[in-house]
Amino acid sequence: MDAEMRVLDLLGLQGLIDTLRARGYAVVGPTVRDGAIVHAPIATIDDLPRGWGDDQDAAHYRLRRRADDALFGFAAGAQSPKPVLFPAEELIWRGRRTGEEFTVNEDGAERAGDEGPYALLGVRSCDLHALAIHDVVLLGRDHVDVRYAARRAGAFVVAVTCTAPGGTCFCASMGTGPRPDAGYDLALTELLDDGPHRFLVEVGTPRGEEVLAEVPTTSAPAHDVRAADDAVAWSVAHMGRTLDTDGIKEVLYANAESPRWDDVASLCLACTNCTLVCPTCFCTSVEDVADLTGDVAERRRVWDSCFSEDFSYIHGGAIRPEIRSRYRQWITHKLASWQDQFGMSGCVGCGRCITWCPAAIDITAEAAALRWTPQPAAGRS
Amino acid sequence: MSMVEHLHRAGTSPETLADPMRPRRYRIAHTRQDTRDTFTLELEPTEGPPLAYRPGQFTMLDAFGVGEVPISISGDPARGGPLEQTIRDVGVVTHALITAPVGTLLGVRGPFGTSWDVSLGAGGDVVFIAGGIGFPPLRPALLELISERDRYGRVVLLYGVRTPEDIIFGDELRSWAHDHGIVVGVTVDNGQHAWRGKVGLVTQLIPRAGFDPRNTTAFVCGPEVMMRFSAAALADRGVRPSRIRMSMERNMKCGVGLCGHCQLRELFVCVDGPVLTYDRLAPLLSSREL
Ligand SMILES: Cc1cc2nc3c(=O)[nH]c(=O)nc-3n(C[C@H](O)[C@H](O)[C@H](O)COP(=O)(O)OP(=O)(O)OC[C@H]3O[C@@H](n4cnc5c(N)ncnc54)[C@H](O)[C@@H]3O)c2cc1C
Ligand code: SF4
Ligand code: SF4
Ligand code: FES
Numbered sequence: 001m002d003a004e005m006r007v008l009d010l011l012g013l014q015g016l017i018d019t020l021r022a023r024g025y026a027v028v029g030p031t032v033r034d035g036a037i038v039h040a041p042i043a044t045i046d047d048l049p050r051g052w053g054d055d056q057d058a059a060h061y062r063l064r065r066r067a068d069d070a071l072f073g074f075a076a077g078a079q080s081p082k083p084v085l086f087p088a089e090e091l092i093w094r095g096r097r098t099g100e101e102f103t104v105n106e107d108g109a110e111r112a113g114d115e116g117p118y119a120l121l122g123v124r125s126c127d128l129h130a131l132a133i134h135d136v137v138l139l140g141r142d143h144v145d146v147r148y149a150a151r152r153a154g155a156f157v158v159a160v161t162c163t164a165p166g167g168t169c170f171c172a173s174m175g176t177g178p179r180p181d182a183g184y185d186l187a188l189t190e191l192l193d194d195g196p197h198r199f200l201v202e203v204g205t206p207r208g209e210e211v212l213a214e215v216p217t218t219s220a221p222a223h224d225v226r227a228a229d230d231a232v233a234w235s236v237a238h239m240g241r242t243l244d245t246d247g248i249k250e251v252l253y254a255n256a257e258s259p260r261w262d263d264v265a266s267l268c269l270a271c272t273n274c275t276l277v278c279p280t281c282f283c284t285s286v287e288d289v290a291d292l293t294g295d296v297a298e299r300r301r302v303w304d305s306c307f308s309e310d311f312s313y314i315h316g317g318a319i320r321p322e323i324r325s326r327y328r329q330w331i332t333h334k335l336a337s338w339q340d341q342f343g344m345s346g347c348v349g350c351g352r353c354i355t356w357c358p359a360a361i362d363i364t365a366e367a368a369a370l371r372w373t374p375q376p377a378a379g380r381s
Numbered sequence: 382m383s384m385v386e387h388l389h390r391a392g393t394s395p396e397t398l399a400d401p402m403r404p405r406r407y408r409i410a411h412t413r414q415d416t417r418d419t420f421t422l423e424l425e426p427t428e429g430p431p432l433a434y435r436p437g438q439f440t441m442l443d444a445f446g447v448g449e450v451p452i453s454i455s456g457d458p459a460r461g462g463p464l465e466q467t468i469r470d471v472g473v474v475t476h477a478l479i480t481a482p483v484g485t486l487l488g489v490r491g492p493f494g495t496s497w498d499v500s501l502g503a504g505g506d507v508v509f510i511a512g513g514i515g516f517p518p519l520r521p522a523l524l525e526l527i528s529e530r531d532r533y534g535r536v537v538l539l540y541g542v543r544t545p546e547d548i549i550f551g552d553e554l555r556s557w558a559h560d561h562g563i564v565v566g567v568t569v570d571n572g573q574h575a576w577r578g579k580v581g582l583v584t585q586l587i588p589r590a591g592f593d594p595r596n597t598t599a600f601v602c603g604p605e606v607m608m609r610f611s612a613a614a615l616a617d618r619g620v621r622p623s624r625i626r627m628s629m630e631r632n633m634k635c636g637v638g639l640c641g642h643c644q645l646r647e648l649f650v651c652v653d654g655p656v657l658t659y660d661r662l663a664p665l666l667s668s669r670e671l
Contacts, residue, residue, distance in 0.1 A: 092402050093403055097445050097446065100408075100482065100485040101486050102406070102445045102486050104404075109398075138639065141638055142637070142638070143401040143635075143637035143638055143652075144401070145639055146398045146400045146402075253646075256668040283640060283641030284634065284635075284641070285634050286402075286448075286449065286634050286635075286640075288447065288449075290446035290447075294445075294446050295446075297446030299449075301402070304634075304640070304641070304642070306641070306644075312631070312632050314630055314631065314632050315472060316604075319631065319632070319670060320670045322670060325669070325670035325671070328671075332646065336647075337644070337646045337647040341649070
């Protein structure tokens with residue numbers, strides 16, 4: 001949308017939160033809890049991580065105080081907004097058995113939208129792209145995740161430009177940031193200079209415009225528009241990592257038998273952290289829970305991970321018993337087969353899998369190494 | 382594309398979307414024991430019409446409170462009637478399914494996946510290769526072929542089982558051979574007792590099956606190693622890889638492309654398969670544990 005850009009100060013930001021809440025949204029955004037930044041209900045701007053930044057590197061995450069009062073002065077937290085719309089665990093259906101009969105008497109889909117609608121505040125560009133990916137994976141094909149659909153349909157998105165990329169970030173390489181380019185109702189760029197603490201606001205949808213009209217804003221002077229552009233340029237120049245995506249699918253496919261997999265496997269603990277923190281991973285399992293009599297049972301959908309051995313279990317043994325083949329599945333899916341499946345990369349460059357890997361395995365380093373390792377002749381006899 | 386556009390494309394609003402994870406209820410009308418560990422269930426829907434399906438498709442079958450597993454449909458697609466599924470008792474869920482008393486309600490989702498498309502073989506020879514519990518999923522395709530037998534040339538069914546006692550649908554095999562001119566070759570891994578037939582791998586039957594490889598379509602279902610060797614043997618004899626169709630088995634939790642468990646590199650075996658052509662599979666099966 002080409003609406004005029006506006007400027008919002010701190011009171012205006014509070015006004016935005018108030019307006020969203022008054023319109024019935026459950027506002028969820030970043031907050032500091034137990035030494036990390038997590039997503040939680042936000043009632044006032046004081047709930048936001050004011051003055052907090054972070055240091056991130058492979059297997060390293062630490063919050064630190066910033067020299068300023070930035071509200072969004074940190075990089076990706078441990079979780080994206082993924083669990084808000086796609087919870088780690090939820091009810092599919094619950095049923096009751098009487099003799100040989102059973103009835104489904106509770107349907108998770110009917111409850112899925114009840115907590116919302118959500119307003120996601122402070123969604124950074126990488127996570128915004130991950131959301132768009134989930135829309136394709138979970139809604140854009142023949143069969144739809146109806147629980148996700150129910151939560152997603154009403155969700156309002158306030159995106160934020162990432163002005164403090166972390167040591168493990170590489171969204172610029174993936175073309176997914178740092179400035180939100182689509183998929184938001186409103187997008188903020190935080191401006192911290194000699195002037196007052198303020199945000200440049202861009203409008204993405206008519207709904208966003210409607211909400212913004214209820215909030216005190218001023219029209220954006222040219223130097224604020226420029227300041228936002230400068231902040232973006234600074235971010236691009238300060239990405240902690242890069243990933244060369246040129247022909248990456250072919251590189252991964254050609255390296256199915258690379259000796260590199262054994263090197264990674266010797267470090268990888270198959271702890272599943274990387275898939276749990278990844279904003280695009282969508283794999284799930286179902287669990288059946290019955291009461292002692294077995295007459296009341298429910299089926300739950302739970303996050304799963306291709307790093308667990310059970311994931312590929314079929315009678316007679318797992319398809320991927322070895323960690324090397326599970327790591328290969330993961331990185332090949334993210335960077336290569338995802339492109340064939342969905343016409344886009346499965347990695348948005350948020351860096352979480354690097355930061356939260358206890359063994360400091362780095363997707364950017366592995367991709368680079370595969371590109372430069374000689375390929376052994378593929379195939380088994 | 383925006384979320385709203387996606388939903389419009391699906392032709393519906395979130396409130397009216399059908400949940401592919403919610404089962405329909407079917408009643409076990411009859412259970413037949415085929416072999417010591419294999420049973421065929423006949424299932425009738427408690428509401429609505431019988432399930433329309435294509436040969437090669439599967440359902441997710443649910444034993445209440447125990448779990449849900451993918452099982453191929455083994456019935457006659459033209460006959461209507463109850464839904465037939467043939468199940469080997471190998472674990473928790475399959476055991477619950479085959480031991481459930483007649484009258485029990487089961488949850489059924491589906492039908493899912495791709496079809497054998499047996500009519501692609503019309504005008505030429507057709508080879509079916511089955512291993513063990515891989516035979517029932519081929520049965521609907523054989524029945525479809527038999528219903529138009531004169532459209533096909535030489536039709537061969539090669540069937541490998543562990544022991545003679547494990548032969549499923551034995552009476553039917555004899556009638557297909559006798560009444561419909563189907564060349565049936567059976568081989569067992571282990572043939573003590575009074576077995577007077579062949580012993581060995583099913584691939585050993587291929588050279589003498591007498592089909593014209595240049596004009597043959599093959600349908601293969603069984604354990605993955607058996608399918609891999611069979612497909613390679615067929616291709617070696619000159620059957621075109623694009624005309625060798627096999628049904629892949631992977632862990633499946635949803636059947637509809639959402640859970641990710643069944644992935645084989647870029648394929649979701651549940652929706653892109655289970656029936657896939659060998660030209661597509663060969664590069665994927667050449668790497669271990671892909
Ligand atoms: C497309 C398809 C069609 C199939 N058709 C038939 C058929 O017609 N007849 C038949 O007897 N079997 C068939 N199978 C195999 C059948 O699904 C498994 O035997 C069954 O899942 C075993 O479950 P269990 O709980 O009894 O065994 P357990 O060994 O206790 O398995 C535990 C869990 O692992 C998973 N699992 C185990 N084995 C398999 C497997 N082979 N495939 C997929 N998931 C598995 C299931 O989620 C299962 O609940 C088919 C499998 C697929 C993928
Ligand atoms: S693979 Fe790693 S860097 Fe890429 S989106 Fe997932 S967590 Fe982020
Ligand atoms: S297969 Fe692995 S990497 Fe791919 S989405 Fe599933 S859990 Fe994530
Ligand atoms: S079985 Fe769930 S994606 Fe294929």
